[in-house]
Amino acid sequence: MGSKDSAEKPITVLDLFAGCGGLTEGFHQFRPAGADVPAFRSVGAVEWEPAAAASYAMNFGAGSERPQHYDPPEIICRDIVSWQPKWGRGEVDVVVGGPPCQGFSGLNRLKVRAGRNELWQEFIRVVVVLQPKVFVIENVDRFVRSVEFNDLKDRIGSGDLTNYKLVEAPGAEVSDTDWQRARRYLLNAADYGARQARRRAIVIAVRTDVEPLPDQMRYPEPTHSRHSLSESKLSGLDLPLDHLPWSTVDALFSETARLTLESTELPADRSTTIEGIPGKFAGPFATTELHITRKPEAISRARYKAVPPGGNRKDLRGRFLCRTDGGAEMIIEKVGSFRNEDGILELLGAHKIVENGFTTSRRVSVRSYEVEQAKETGKSGRSKSEAFRIVLREGETTGGATLEYLSTRAWDDHDAGAGDVMGRIRNGHPSVTIRTEFFKPEKGRYLHPLENRPITHYEAAMLQGFPKNFLWCGSKTEIAKQIGNAVPVPLAMKIAESVFAYLRPSGPSAHAGIATDAVLGGQP
Structure with missing residues (x-):
């Protein structure tokens, strides 16, 4: 031996x-x-x-x-x-x-x-x-x-x-x-x-x-x-470290910020067969060729925009996608309670405009509304958002608009569990577990730390x-x-x-x- x-x-x-x-x-x-x-x-x-x-x-x-x-x-x-x-x-x-x-x-x-x-x-x-x-x-x-x-x-x-x-x-x-x-x-x-x-x-x-x-x-x-990751953030201190700090996601996302992200598909017209393995396969593709995006529904894109850095599904509570009849689109958050004792959404009153996931000082108000048929948010039609036709006022201007609720009743009712759903990966930390459906933010903390998109196959690999x-x-x-x-x-x-x-x-x-x-x- x-x-x-x-x-x-x-x-x-x-x-x-x-x-x-x-x-x-x-x-x-x-x-x-x-x-x-x-x-x-x-x-x-x-x-x-x-x-x-x-x-x-x-x-x-x-x-x-x-x-x-x-x-x-x-x-x-x-x-x-x-x-x-x-x-x-x-x-x-x-x-x-x-x-x-x-x-x-x-x-x-x-x-x-x-x-x-x-x-x-x-x-x-x-x-x-x-x-x-x-x-x-x-x-x-x-x-x-x-x-x-x-x-x-x-x-x-x-x-x-x-x-x-x-x-x-x-x-x-x-x-x-x-x-x-x-x-x-x-x-x-x-x-x-x-x-x-x-x-x-x-x-x-x-x-x-x-x-x-x-x-x-x-x-x-x-x-x-x-522990070493926490200590490494304390500047000016000479701390003896038994271990290196945890590796974080920061360098990877700094790299991909410089990459072009346009295609939703893998390179076309490439396939291979391998002796002993049945079938014909797309590829091969190098890891670097896996930086591809998706075509999310409009409601999904709005949800991404509404989640701040480090946030998750809980940040969608009381927030709506607002489309005015004049063609403007914004995210607004209800001021105060957004559901009554019966669990019905309360729309009337003041709302704050949300930018980059955070509320601003700019306000609008809902003067009246009527419930619309729930809108389908996916191709299958199984997922629906609560939708409303409203009269919206900002300053001295009043006009019509449509609201779609960005959260769901289930997400609103449950504080415990599924905290990573619709969550952003956190800069300064390792990612969460990369599972097989990392391209679906509704499955976990798979939103880019800053950009309004899920992570790509390249980033996951x-x-x-x-x-x-x-x-x-x-x-x-x-x-x-x-x-x-x-x-x-x-x-x-x-x-x-x-x-x-x-x-x-x-x-x-x-x-x-x-x-x-x-x-x-x-x-x-």
């Missing part, structure tokens, strides 16, 4: 449920100190969604034009159920992956649901067959509250996983309750250099019947902290840590799903660093470096 020859061999990795390759990208970017080639070699990747498998192939497969240091991995695009790996016992050093999270919950702890999470069982099946030295499970935060996690803990050290041991959760204390110990498996990507505060369950297990000793495996140490030369295949929706489902690359790289330090204890220092070609603009 400690010989010169073995230390120079790359550590072999199999990626299950690989997606577009966020984990693989992080493992490939990792460099031991002084090394100019990756410490890890991907031997295989299993992914059932063809567009995601195509993206993986364009970056890591035989036809990839990105720098390749080892033979490319075998890319298996199929359902993992009944798939039989071609490698023998012990031929793969590390198995990584994130079994799809649908169905994980804290309910029904008395038994493992055989149907809902069959794919979870398939991950374990492959581990049992291949007997890797290390396996890494990445999943949503609720995984640590699930029946499946309890099942894993019960099987580790007995049954089909008798020769495996869970690595101690980082920071675990003897006095921890079961829930406290489970929560310690949650790693925040921002603590490892990502520009995104994304908590993921990272569960690592090692074999106990091969070298090195299982107790030598450690979770990655955080390199950044929220960069917040996930993907390099600018990463290649993507599929439709806009398919690529968004690949971006949102990926493991943040900086977190993946730190996991790789810990695995390397465990499997190559006598090798080069395991302080992570990153490949120059991999991070072209990865952190502007």
Whole structure:
């Protein structure tokens, strides 16, 4: 294990449920100190969604034009159920992956649901067959509250996983309750250099019947902290910092402010086919080509304008889109109460004009109104806004106008929960979790910090840590799903660093470096 020859061999990795390759990208970017080639070699990747498998192939497969240091991995695009790996016992050093999270919950702890999470069982099946030295499970935060996690803990050290041991959760204390110990498996990507505060369950297990000793495996140490971010803003103070401040979104949005944003579509007349992956795919597109916008409805555009920096749906309360008969358009906010005891909107009286999300001293008043039929705010017609025909007065001028309410009854009635809906990403902080529908502000805090638009696919991919030369295949929706489902690359790289330090204890220092070609603009 400690010989010169073995230390120079790359550590072999199999990626299950690989997606577009966020984990693989992080493992490939990792460099031991002084090394100019990756410490890890991907031997295989299993992914059932063809567009995601195509993206993986364009970056890591035989036809990839990105720098390749080892033979490319075998890319298996199929359902993992009944798939039989071609490698023998012990031929793969590390198995990584994130079994799809649908169905994980804290309910029904008395038994493992055989149907809902069959794919979870398939991950374990492959581990049992291949007997890797290390396996890494990445999943949503609720995984640590699930029946499946309890099942894993019960099987580790007995049954089909008798020769495996869970690595101690980082920071675990003897006095921890079961829930406290489970929560310690949650790693925040921002603590490892990502520009995104994304908590993921990272569960690592090692074999106990091969070298090195299982107790030598450690979770990655955080390199950044929220506390240091706060301290770094206190000018004039010489504060000792154990960690770097959290990386923020500021540099990225400063960069994209200088980019042209006009197209709503990916570059046309570009498609590809890949041997072994069924279908024909749009692309490939470099990350830099994903800076595309949307065509939101007028009511959506007004909502964006009404939300101030750092704000969210709560800032829409009492605010209306006002269109005068003379063609002017403005946002106004009711002065005082905007709903009566019966929950009916109150329009009569003074309103303040809103600019850049903030109320101004300029006022108008509604003299009379009548309810119009609710206006459809989406192509499906399922979402409607409350609309009114009014008489509007400003100074000595009186005229007709139409109002559309920018909030909703549900948003008005609920202070708790969904606080990020229609929210702006905050400058000076990491972003929130980038999910698969980041292009829809009604799904979370995905409005640009200052501009009146959602973040773009390019911005989302960069917040996930993907390099600018990463290649993507599929439709806009398919690529968004690949971006949102990926493991943040900086977190993946730190996991790789810990695995390397465990499997190559006598090798080069395991302080992570990153490949120059991999991070072209990865952190502007």
